[in-house]
Amino acid sequence: MSDSETGVHLYDGDIAPGDERADGTEIVEGIRGYLVGFGLSVLATVVAFFLSGTSLVWQPSIPAALIVLAIAQMGVHIVFFLHITTRPDSINNVMALVFGVFIVFVLIVGSVWIMTHLNHNMIPMERIMQMQR
Amino acid sequence: MFGKLTWDAIPWSHPIPLFAGFGAFGMVGAVVLFLIFKGYAPYLWREWITSCDHKRIGVMYVFLACVMILRGLTDAIMMRSQLAVAYNAPGYLPPDHYDQIFSAHGTIMILFMAMPFVIGLMNIVLPLQLGVRDVAFPTLNSVSFWLTATGALLINLSLLIGEFAKTGWLPYPPLSELTYSPGVGVDYYLWSVQIAGVGTLLTGVNFVTTILKLRAPGMTLMRMPMFAWTALVSVLLIVCVFPIFTATLAMLTLDRYLGFHFFTNEAGGNMMMFMNLVWAWGHPEVYILVMPAYGIFSEVVQTFSGKPLFGYRSMVIAAMAIGVLALLVWLHHFFTMGAGGDVNGFFGITTMIIAVPTGVKMFNWLFTMYRGRIVFRTPMMWSLAFLVTFTIGGMTGVMLAVPPADFMVHNSLFLVAHFHNVIIPGVVFGAFAGYTYWFPKAFGFCLDEKWGKAAFWCWLIGFYLAFMPLYVMGLMGATRRLQHYDVAEWYPWMLVAELGIILVWIGIACQIRQLVVSFRHQQELRDVTGDPWNGRSLEWSTTSPPPAFNFAVLPRVESRDTYWIAKQRAIETHSLGPEPAYKDIELPRNSPTGFVCAFFATFLGFAMIWHIWWLAALSFIGAFVTFVAFAWRDRDEYRIPAPEVARIDRANRSARLAALAHLGAAA
Amino acid sequence: MSITETDFAFAGGAVADVPVAVHAERSVASRRIVAAFGFWIFLLSDVVMFSAFFATYVVLVDMTAGGPSGKDVFNLYTVALETACLLVSSFSCGMASLGARARSNFMYYGGMIATFLLGAAFMLLEIRDFAGTVAQGAGPSRSAFLSAYFALVGCHGVHVTMGLLFLLTMIAQVYAKGYRADILRRLLCFALFWHTLDIIWVGIFTVVYLLGVAP
Numbered sequence A: 001m002s003d004s005e006t007g008v009h010l011y012d013g014d015i016a017p018g019d020e021r022a023d024g025t026e027i028v029e030g031i032r033g034y035l036v037g038f039g040l041s042v043l044a045t046v047v048a049f050f051l052s053g054t055s056l057v058w059q060p061s062i063p064a065a066l067i068v069l070a071i072a073q074m075g076v077h078i079v080f081f082l083h084i085t086t087r088p089d090s091i092n093n094v095m096a097l098v099f100g101v102f103i104v105f106v107l108i109v110g111s112v113w114i115m116t117h118l119n120h121n122m123i124p125m126e127r128i129m130q131m132q133r
Numbered sequence B: 001m002f003g004k005l006t007w008d009a010i011p012w013s014h015p016i017p018l019f020a021g022f023g024a025f026g027m028v029g030a031v032v033l034f035l036i037f038k039g040y041a042p043y044l045w046r047e048w049i050t051s052c053d054h055k056r057i058g059v060m061y062v063f064l065a066c067v068m069i070l071r072g073l074t075d076a077i078m079m080r081s082q083l084a085v086a087y088n089a090p091g092y093l094p095p096d097h098y099d100q101i102f103s104a105h106g107t108i109m110i111l112f113m114a115m116p117f118v119i120g121l122m123n124i125v126l127p128l129q130l131g132v133r134d135v136a137f138p139t140l141n142s143v144s145f146w147l148t149a150t151g152a153l154l155i156n157l158s159l160l161i162g163e164f165a166k167t168g169w170l171p172y173p174p175l176s177e178l179t180y181s182p183g184v185g186v187d188y189y190l191w192s193v194q195i196a197g198v199g200t201l202l203t204g205v206n207f208v209t210t211i212l213k214l215r216a217p218g219m220t221l222m223r224m225p226m227f228a229w230t231a232l233v234s235v236l237l238i239v240c241v242f243p244i245f246t247a248t249l250a251m252l253t254l255d256r257y258l259g260f261h262f263f264t265n266e267a268g269g270n271m272m273m274f275m276n277l278v279w280a281w282g283h284p285e286v287y288i289l290v291m292p293a294y295g296i297f298s299e300v301v302q303t304f305s306g307k308p309l310f311g312y313r314s315m316v317i318a319a320m321a322i323g324v325l326a327l328l329v330w331l332h333h334f335f336t337m338g339a340g341g342d343v344n345g346f347f348g349i350t351t352m353i354i355a356v357p358t359g360v361k362m363f364n365w366l367f368t369m370y371r372g373r374i375v376f377r378t379p380m381m382w383s384l385a386f387l388v389t390f391t392i393g394g395m396t397g398v399m400l401a402v403p404p405a406d407f408m409v410h411n412s413l414f415l416v417a418h419f420h421n422v423i424i425p426g427v428v429f430g431a432f433a434g435y436t437y438w439f440p441k442a443f444g445f446c447l448d449e450k451w452g453k454a455a456f457w458c459w460l461i462g463f464y465l466a467f468m469p470l471y472v473m474g475l476m477g478a479t480r481r482l483q484h485y486d487v488a489e490w491y492p493w494m495l496v497a498e499l500g501i502i503l504v505w506i507g508i509a510c511q512i513r514q515l516v517v518s519f520r521h522q523q524e525l526r527d528v529t530g531d532p533w534n535g536r537s538l539e540w541s542t543t544s545p546p547p548a549f550n551f552a553v554l555p556r557v558e559s560r561d562t563y564w565i566a567k568q569r570a571i572e573t574h575s576l577g578p579e580p581a582y583k584d585i586e587l588p589r590n591s592p593t594g595f596v597c598a599f600f601a602t603f604l605g606f607a608m609i610w611h612i613w614w615l616a617a618l619s620f621i622g623a624f625v626t627f628v629a630f631a632w633r634d635r636d637e638y639r640i641p642a643p644e645v646a647r648i649d650r651a652n653r654s655a656r657l658a659a660l661a662h663l664g665a666a667a
Numbered sequence C: 001m002s003i004t005e006t007d008f009a010f011a012g013g014a015v016a017d018v019p020v021a022v023h024a025e026r027s028v029a030s031r032r033i034v035a036a037f038g039f040w041i042f043l044l045s046d047v048v049m050f051s052a053f054f055a056t057y058v059v060l061v062d063m064t065a066g067g068p069s070g071k072d073v074f075n076l077y078t079v080a081l082e083t084a085c086l087l088v089s090s091f092s093c094g095m096a097s098l099g100a101r102a103r104s105n106f107m108y109y110g111g112m113i114a115t116f117l118l119g120a121a122f123m124l125l126e127i128r129d130f131a132g133t134v135a136q137g138a139g140p141s142r143s144a145f146l147s148a149y150f151a152l153v154g155c156h157g158v159h160v161t162m163g164l165l166f167l168l169t170m171i172a173q174v175y176a177k178g179y180r181a182d183i184l185r186r187l188l189c190f191a192l193f194w195h196t197l198d199i200i201w202v203g204i205f206t207v208v209y210l211l212g213v214a215p
Helices: A029-053 A060-083 A090-122 A124-133 B015-037 B041-048 B054-085 B094-128 B138-159 B185-213 B224-259 B271-305 B312-326 B330-337 B340-353 B355-369 B380-402 B401-408 B413-443 B449-475 B488-520 B562-573 B593-609 B613-631 B640-664 C020-024 C031-060 C077-101 C105-135 C144-176 C181-213
Strands: B586-589 B638-642
Touching: A029 A060, A029 B094, A029 C181, A060 C077, A060 C181, A090 B224, A090 B271, A090 B330, A090 B340, A124 C105, B015 B041, B015 B138, B015 C105, B041 B054, B054 B138, B054 B224, B054 B312, B054 B488, B094 B138, B094 B185, B094 B271, B094 B413, B094 B593, B138 B185, B138 B593, B185 B224, B185 C031, B224 B271, B224 B312, B224 C144, B271 B355, B271 B380, B271 B413, B271 B593, B312 B355, B312 B380, B312 B638, B330 B340, B330 B401, B330 B613, B340 B355, B340 B401, B340 B413, B355 B380, B401 B413, B413 B449, B449 B488, B449 C181, B488 B638, B562 B640, B593 B613, B613 C144, C031 C144, C031 C181, C077 C105, C077 C181, C105 C144, C144 C181
Parallel strands: none
Antiparallel strands: B586 B638
8 A cells, every 4th residue: 555545645643653743843842752751761770770779668668669660650651752643643552452451461460360379279389290200 | 512412412322313404404404405506595584585575584484484384293203103102012113202393392393383374474464464674674574583593493493403302392390401411402402492582572572563663554453463462462472471481491491501509409490490490481372373263263264254343442452361361361271380379360360360351252253144145165164173172172271270180190001192182273273274275365366165075174173183182182081292102091092093194184285285285286376366255354345465565555544354345345336445655665675684594593503402502602793784784774674666556556456447347237 | 424526536537626525535644754654563463472472471471490580690780781871772773763854864863873883882881791690600591590591581682682773774874865755754764663663672771670679
């Protein structure tokens, strides 16, 4: 399908993933967007590294805090670097992402749930190998 | 210098693989030499091997599937024959051969027969149904095909050089680890499947993009034909789950090649993780196969009942529900692995729930037929057989979904009967229905109906004879993958099953005969208008075969069944619409990228299997260079001038006007 | 399901003189959208592949077979440096994308070269870290935990390396052929790839390293 496909009006209601709606004159705006994203990411990263090494915070909360910071930073990357937003022209890209996240969630959570139960019920491997001998 | 490869790799002392290997490659070699000496090579290179046209690529996929079904069915008849004679006897196949045969049978049938068949039909039909000129990434499409062909080549090479895996079609550790499978068999499996898997993933990406982003003007998702919807669900599943398979096989490869401990007995490996991951892929895989088949049945049942599909909306919702649920059931393949009641219960319930949207589809097909005018052509017969036979298989599936019941029949012949009872009527009959239905579109002439019906009856009766006894034997306690047995009660059933597979082979012979007869009589069987079945969707608006550009002008779509409505209007008014304003058309150029990439991939796979590291490195570099060279080209399209487009289209219009006039005269 | 006479097109029918409403009508997407969307789908499939490695890592994280665990082997200082390299490289990649859009050679080449250097620095740090870990007897064949660790982080590293090759190719392509439409499409795909790798790294440094050394 060529860009010069004649006789067909190309559908421009969607935006390409990774693209911003711009006509090339708002470079300063673009830089600002990346700077904000960069700044927020640095913040999240620094806090995460700090939390993991500190004793100032209630210890059991650290894993949850780290996960939340990671998800937040991923969100920052997605919005500011990948320009995947919930605006109408980016909805298809978001749906693809949501579906991907769903699969990742099912696979990781499902696997951990299943394997924990299997491991819990299983004889230790060393004993099995002993039984073989 | 040559790694582990020596002359001993050829099975000199084993007559069966030796003759099979030399025979198969001898035949292929003879055909290749024949084509070269007859001067067909330039034509084949230009029109087929380097083609990026979805119609050509689709035909090549289906051709690959047809060749591989012969290998898969040969394995099948060898297994059944072994079991027919191995009652209180060793049979004619030593155990380690038998193990390779059942492993190859499953791998080939699922990954190198069913997948290419279904993907091939999607390739031929989808862009035509969507009213566009080609898929989103035509050259990538060619790469996908040739990588799949590479996988098929490697797996067949294992017959002649080396051995195949003895682990079953999914290489469960620890048996598949280096300690217990030190030979090259599992490596052949890993590399051929991994390479083909890359091809399939790329197909998934290609078709998701095509269906979501490339449709004719006005074709919203709810105006797509049902086949396009089920194809969408199928390719979305491909994109979601093939990476899991890639990762899992990569982990097994790392275990075998670099001494990792993902699934080993020692050092903390957990082989149950392999089962978990591989079935997280494996279950959606069977839905990847069956969804397009459901779509084919929707198209065929509509057309041969003369009615639009009943309950389009509910069919769409059912398809999407099946797609999502398919991702949530995988543990039912290892209920017996010991996850406990909570986990087993959850997955048992989700498995049973999948029967609901499937039932919705079944009833919609039945309601489509109700009060229609049924035409009993071969595609419709495959569909009717599917409706009944698949229901039986589905019911045994719901039985197996109950964990306590599954504990009794897991890995018995009952299970083998169940999955064949859904895959064969589902995927294979669907593929055959689609093959017969769209053959005229692809080649310009119909298939002989008489031989088609003969093949159908042989396949149907053969299927029942081959697999119903397996249910009985499974309930009698017969385990799967047995090389010999000594239980008297099973013996008569084994003989019935043998009769079944012989009948299936007669069915195959009928299909081959059908091809020969149809080719010989192609003038009488010619499809003059492009619409031999009085179809409803856009592919029937093109000539048979369609021109390279599919449509002279992309159709404007205002509703579902666009073509049908336009046809009725044309019949009422005794005229076609006005002639369009023809413009130049640009199409993707041919490219050898696919073939060359696959060439290097073949050497890469072979070298990795036999530990010929220098060859592997060179092949990898070659593949990368090919990729960059492709990215470097300046002209990626060629132009068909408007007068040429006009000439081709006017021929189509006059053929259709003639058919209209004929109709008018009859009326 | 109404149709108008003039609007009908099939098998040679006419595409009507396009009324204004057609602009909002579903139709064929532009090549830029098609290429980027396809690549986005491919990237999501790649993320699923990583999640299989993640799942395996989480399952095998305690299977140290009497050997070293994460605490013994991970060097948070190196990880912090690697994270900084990748994060800044994401920013510079963004600058390169803006530069291409504005046809500014300075921004484009500057951004791409900076991205390359930072990415290469990341790889060097990681390879050195891996070599050190292997040298202290904690290679991937020591235990299932280490196998899972090296596979997950190594897979990311392999992707970064391929990204660097992709990057070099894009520099060469713009140099040789200018800011042509198809090259800009590829550049968009490269940017998607590079940013996604950083997103995956966020997951890795959190789950593998930070949670690995947490008490």
